[in-house]
Amino acid sequence: MRSDLSSSQTQTVFPPELEQMIFEIAAYSWRPMIPTLLLIAWRVKIWLEPLLYRTLIVADDRTDDSRLSLNTIGQNIPTAVEPEHLLSLIRTKPSGFFRDSVRNLFLAHAVRDEELTIVSACSGIENLWLGHTTICAINDLKTHRLKRLHCTFEALFGETGADFTQPLFAVSTWIELTRLPNLTHLAFGDQNYLEMVASFLPHWESLRAVLFLSRASSLDDTDPFNAYGDWVHGVHLGCDFWSRADEFIARRKAGEVDRLDYWVPGINYGETVDVALSDVEV
Secondary structure (H helix, E strand, O other): HHHHHHHOOOOOOOOOHHHHHHHHHHHHOOOOHHHHHHHOHHHHHHHHHHHHHHHEEEEOOOOHHHHHHHHHHHOOOOOOOOOHHHHHHHHOOOOOHHHHHHHEEEEEEOOOHHHHHHHHHHHOOOEEEEEOOOOOHHHHHHHOOEEEEEEHHHHHHHHHHHOOHHHHHHHHHHHHOOOOOOOOOEEEOOOOOHHHHHHHHHHHOOOOEEEEEEOOOOOOOOOOHHHHHHHHHHHHOOOOHHHHHHHHHHHHHOOOOOOOOOEEEOOOOOEEEEEEEEOOOO
């Protein structure tokens, strides 16, 4: 009896702060393990559930972007969720949960009301990829603290599309975009409007880089466009077309790259895009 009492008295107990740090390191090291870790104890669930939703991929079979599958991206991926399931979670989770949890959002959806609900709930996002079928427009993001945005011009101009027969409408939309105070990186998959974008650069105080993504001409047309995988890679490891653009800009400003060179090649872990880049001199 005395032996048992002595054993319980000398049992090592981690401080809660250290215990939380250990579990968070484990969660970041292998994200697919997070759902299992949530089952250990209630306190662990409180610590780690926000990390489970730190990055969300929202896609359904109503969009071409639904080819973004778990097998395409790999195993150590963020949370991929169907819109209906996410909307259910938004209704049942405490107010502010997704605002405080989600920082990276890949949205490939085609139902405007549902998109607005998702974007409104995830108002803390800093890194947003809007699929080409997404209806969400820039006016829906005014309250967000976006730093990195990848989208189509259709997403910027909303359901009416980029109607350049109405110059005032086009200009007002771009002015709204330049007023996103934290936006530092902007990427498009279409180079047709490069000159128009360039005309707004002097008014964009926060912007550091504009990227135009394009498929490398040497690729077979049947190969998957792996910018999705690159985006996920960057979310996890910080190495993606954004970081390569920043490195390229730094090298060019240091005189290591010709100042007339605006092309950043992809890298060889499956990346299939080149990046046409225009940096903003401050």
